[in-house]
Amino acid sequence: MPGFVNSSAVRSSKTMHQIVVVGSIALDSIETPQGKRENALGGSSTYFSLSSSHYVKTCLVGVAGTDFPQSALDLLKKHHIDLEGLDIKEGKTFRWGVRYKNNMNKRDTLYTELNVFENFQPSLPLSYRNSPFLFLGNIHPNLQLQVLNQMNNKPLVALDTMNLWIDISRDSLYNVISKVDILFINEDEIRQLNHTSNVFEAARKTLQHGPKLLIVKRGENGAILFNKETLFIIPAYPVENVVDPTGAGDSFAGGFMGYLATKNPENLTLNDYKMAMVHGTVMASFLVEAFSIERLLTLTPEEITQRVDSFLTMICVN
Amino acid sequence: MPGFVNSSAVRSSKTMHQIVVVGSIALDSIETPQGKRENALGGSSTYFSLSSSHYVKTCLVGVAGTDFPQSALDLLKKHHIDLEGLDIKEGKTFRWGVRYKNNMNKRDTLYTELNVFENFQPSLPLSYRNSPFLFLGNIHPNLQLQVLNQMNNKPLVALDTMNLWIDISRDSLYNVISKVDILFINEDEIRQLNHTSNVFEAARKTLQHGPKLLIVKRGENGAILFNKETLFIIPAYPVENVVDPTGAGDSFAGGFMGYLATKNPENLTLNDYKMAMVHGTVMASFLVEAFSIERLLTLTPEEITQRVDSFLTMICVN
Numbered sequence: 019m020p021g022f023v024n025s026s027a028v029r030s031s032k033t034m035h036q037i038v039v040v041g042s043i044a045l046d047s048i049e050t051p052q053g054k055r056e057n058a059l060g061g062s063s064t065y066f067s068l069s070s071s072h073y074v075k076t077c078l079v080g081v082a083g084t085d086f087p088q089s090a091l092d093l094l095k096k097h098h099i100d101l102e103g104l105d106i107k108e109g110k111t112f113r114w115g116v117r118y119k120n121n122m123n124k125r126d127t128l129y130t131e132l133n134v135f136e137n138f139q140p141s142l143p144l145s146y147r148n149s150p151f152l153f154l155g156n157i158h159p160n161l162q163l164q165v166l167n168q169m170n171n172k173p174l175v176a177l178d179t180m181n182l183w184i185d186i187s188r189d190s191l192y193n194v195i196s197k198v199d200i201l202f203i204n205e206d207e208i209r210q211l212n213h214t215s216n217v218f219e220a221a222r223k224t225l226q227h228g229p230k231l232l233i234v235k236r237g238e239n240g241a242i243l244f245n246k247e248t249l250f251i252i253p254a255y256p257v258e259n260v261v262d263p264t265g266a267g268d269s270f271a272g273g274f275m276g277y278l279a280t281k282n283p284e285n286l287t288l289n290d291y292k293m294a295m296v297h298g299t300v301m302a303s304f305l306v307e308a309f310s311i312e313r314l315l316t317l318t319p320e321e322i323t324q325r326v327d328s329f330l331t332m333i334c335v336n
Numbered sequence: 337m338p339g340f341v342n343s344s345a346v347r348s349s350k351t352m353h354q355i356v357v358v359g360s361i362a363l364d365s366i367e368t369p370q371g372k373r374e375n376a377l378g379g380s381s382t383y384f385s386l387s388s389s390h391y392v393k394t395c396l397v398g399v400a401g402t403d404f405p406q407s408a409l410d411l412l413k414k415h416h417i418d419l420e421g422l423d424i425k426e427g428k429t430f431r432w433g434v435r436y437k438n439n440m441n442k443r444d445t446l447y448t449e450l451n452v453f454e455n456f457q458p459s460l461p462l463s464y465r466n467s468p469f470l471f472l473g474n475i476h477p478n479l480q481l482q483v484l485n486q487m488n489n490k491p492l493v494a495l496d497t498m499n500l501w502i503d504i505s506r507d508s509l510y511n512v513i514s515k516v517d518i519l520f521i522n523e524d525e526i527r528q529l530n531h532t533s534n535v536f537e538a539a540r541k542t543l544q545h546g547p548k549l550l551i552v553k554r555g556e557n558g559a560i561l562f563n564k565e566t567l568f569i570i571p572a573y574p575v576e577n578v579v580d581p582t583g584a585g586d587s588f589a590g591g592f593m594g595y596l597a598t599k600n601p602e603n604l605t606l607n608d609y610k611m612a613m614v615h616g617t618v619m620a621s622f623l624v625e626a627f628s629i630e631r632l633l634t635l636t637p638e639e640i641t642q643r644v645d646s647f648l649t650m651i652c653v654n
Contacts, residue, residue: 121533215439218576239557240571251571251650253558258536292653332569334652335610 041155058310065265069272273301359473376628383583387590514546573621591619
């Protein structure tokens with residue numbers, strides 16, 4: 019079993035430093051200018067957990083079908099991922115097909131078969147309900163709220179969403195956003211959510227709805243962290259040969275939350291959040307170097323630490 | 337006369353810290369979604385000098401027509417700009433008309449009247465020929481070389497160019513590039529110059545042609561500094577209300593070179609270049625807040641220092 023990244027945090031107990039993540043589990047068909055994969059392990063919670071599990075134990079809540087391969091289960095377990103919250107239902111796993119255009123900025127969804135994911139009713143094992151960190155991956159806002167309400171404590175909660183929920187469940191989305199600490203959202207979505215093309219205006223409006231922090235994801239242009247007082251702008255790590263961008267946003271969130279979860283959630287500083295942005299960026303940069311989750315499987319703590327250090331010299335002034 | 341930005345540099349003499357800039361001087365007609373200006377002061381050397389002159393004395397080499405307003409000459413003089421190298425020729429000043437589309441990323445050139453600029457033959461006054469810093473603004477590469485050859489010493493030389501010269505004078509451009517220290521070029525141009533869509537590959541190839549440093553300008557996505565060993569990525573300063581992006585690249589170069597010129601050119605470190613990127617970014621951010629050169633006229637050293645400090649907290653991790 020691979021070791022954790024050493025972030026100079028004191029791990030007082032295993033329970034203290036663990037994350038619960040809820041989201042999709044999928045088998046993807048991916049085609050990019052660099053090649054293709056069939057039945058590749060995918061889904062937001064998979065990408066997130068294989069990223070965050072490099073930092074802390076990660077507890078996965080999701081649903082898969084009876085066609086979900088045993089090898090995938092073994093692989094997740096091997097990578098510090100607790101599967102007590104994984105429900106295996108009679109039927110097929112969520113399947114998604116995608117084809118990327120030449121510059122990787124545009125993609126066509128070839129098909130979306132929800133299968134067992136269509137009636138997903140997330141239920142948290144008792145052992146998950148005191149976790150100090152919770153990530154609500156991109157699922158219906160009502161389900162995100164349902165998970166949040168199952169927690170016994172008040173964890174540090176981050177939420178991701180997508181244009182679909184802004185379109186069809188705006189009120190439910192605003193409701194759950196008002197109860198979380200951190201919102202991950204991409205640049206187009208935050209414009210859509212606030213009916214404005216101006217990202218700064220959109221960020222201000224969104225922060226009024228409750229979250230303490232907002233992370234606007236900008237793909238190859240990096241990300242911006244906003245709170246009510248300030249902002250932190252980070253570029254993407256320069257990857258010369260992007261093989262497959264699928265899951266970059268979830269791996270970013272996994273690195274971000276994974277790094278935070280090595281700290282005491284009561285004492286997080288702005289600089290901790292900035293370093294979490296760095297770790298998120300680095301994890302996303304590794305992810306896109308290979309298809310599906312492949313690069314996250316071979317990644318070592320030393321490689322992560324080395325890239326973090328190298329990235330810091332690329333963005334910081336002494 | 338406004339004061340200089342204090343960059344904690346020791347100014348041993350006025351001659352020590354001065355820049356020579358050669359480039360266009362124009363009267364622009366500008367239309368953006370925010371309004372319009374007729375006969376506005378423009379041109380690469382104007383934007384550059386009004387930016388660099390916030391740091392050091394700037395010696396301008398250029399040509400204008402007899403229609404060039406006395407008020408513009410007075411304004412340049414008032415801002416530490418030495419006009420001994422400005423040639424006033426019988427005829428009309430270079431005129432350029434531009435209209436920006438809604439998102440400011442696209443623009444239509446309405447007209448280009450070269451006028452006296454067509455036969456520009458730059459000639460450096462003797463008092464300019466020992467300057468330690470030289471900026472070769474975007475003119476024909478043969479003219480850039482002609483200016484370089486007029487220098488008595490070996491100054492630190494930076495060069496800017498454009499797609500036109502890559503198209504029609506590639507060999508001349510490579511020749512002059514091989515003799516300079518720093519090349520400013522935008523993302524599309526460096527791809528065009530190297531026949532590759534990959535900016536990193538293009539950067540490596542370009543550095544093999546001679547320049548020690550390469551600065552790839554990426555508009556609203558900031559800029560990247562490359563040398564043979566490393567790179568430094570800087571985002572644009574977040575300007576909420578861009579009024580007119582004309583001249584942003586030249587103001588960036590002006591802030592970059594202006595900051596460097598407060599230092600000893602023999603002892604420049606990577607961190608000095610990083611700070612120069614910060615100053616360039618900040619000067620470009622002020623410039624785009626108003627039409628033409630207007631914002632550079634009211635700018636104070638305190639405003640520059642304050643924005644530099646605030647920007648550093650937006651991009652750096654402690």
